[in-house]
Amino acid sequence: MVRKIAFGVLWLGFVFYAFVLAPPNQPDTFELIKNLSTGQWQGINPLVIALFNLMGIWPMIYSALLFIDGRGQKIPAWLFASASFGVGAFALLPYLTLRKTNPAFPGTKNTLIKLLDSRITGIILTIGTVILVSYGLLQGDWSNFIQQWQSDRFIHVMSLDFCLLCLIFPALLGDDMARRNWQTQLYWLFALIPLFGPLIYLCLRPPLPETNVNVVSNQKVGV
Template identity: 60%
Template sequence: MKTKIVLTLVWIGFVGYAFFLAPPNQPDTFELIKNLSTGKIEGINPLIVALFNIMGVLPLMYSCLTFLDGRGQKIPAWLFTSASFAVGAFALLPYLIFRNPNPLFQGQKTWFLKILDSRITGVFVAVAAIALLGYGITQGNWSNFVEQWQTSRFINVMSLDFCALILLFPVLLTDDMARRGIKNQKVFWAVAFVPLLGAVTYLALRPPTIEQSHTQTLEPTQVVA
């Protein structure tokens, strides 16, 4: 219950800040979004290019957990997760607030869930995230980024959205580990204390979800293998 209250306050604060306290929209915001979406990035700060694109990778990272987690939820995980590709944490936070603990995966995985559960998908997410992160850090103009962060609502809110998504990942991690039989808490803390890099490494190395019937019990695994 405490977690739900904290997440609710975070969501309310995030929405309130985005609409009432963030810097104003700039006249060229729509043109910037259009150019980023179509790959016309000439003259755009690589930090902004990397941030915009990684905001498409992060919902995919969450999809690898939420679609499996949603099997045991009363609310449709697919709806919130799909919306997060457009509005990020604004859509994911309500799911995290209203979901219930779900340490078991009942039934069998569909072909779609098998894709999201595979290490190949995890490795793809990890490579994409690390490549974009490296590109932005090494090629970006930091002083220009700070200036745009201070004056552009789009850049400002997108940056905070990025921070929210990489910090909220551990909320789903305990149940995801349980569904895979991972009992080593060092795994949780390693992921939680290394935002983004810890999460994508976990996706690339985690064992598959254990498909459970009502009569089966989980066999603990001590390490991610």
């Protein structure tokens, strides 16, 4: 219960800060979002470009856990995972508030879960992330980014959203490792290294074991 309350308070606090306390929107915000979304990146700080695209990587990282975690939840995890592609932690924090601990995976994997469970998915996401981070760090203008962070609500909130996504990942990590019967001291590596820790986890985690529902049902009735 304490955990649910903490996530609920964090979500409400983030919403309040983003819409009340954050710097104001700039007149060209919509144009900036449109250009970032359509690849018209001329004149845009590479740090902003990298950050914007990394905010598309994060929902895929979370989807690799959420669609599996949702199999044992009463709430539709796919809805929150899908919404996170547009609003990031604004969608994931309510899910973390409402979900229950779920260290088991009932049933078999469908095509989507097989794809999300694949280490190849983790490797592809890691390669894309390395390219984006390298581009942003090597080509970006930090003084310009700081100035925009201080004056532009979109960039300001997007940056905080990125930090929150790094912070809350461990809330799903423990159950996902338990579902795989994977006990390793690498937990803290996955949990504490921002962005690359979760990516390393997706590349290394053992395949998700499947449970034959019919066998489990027969065992319960003594057949």
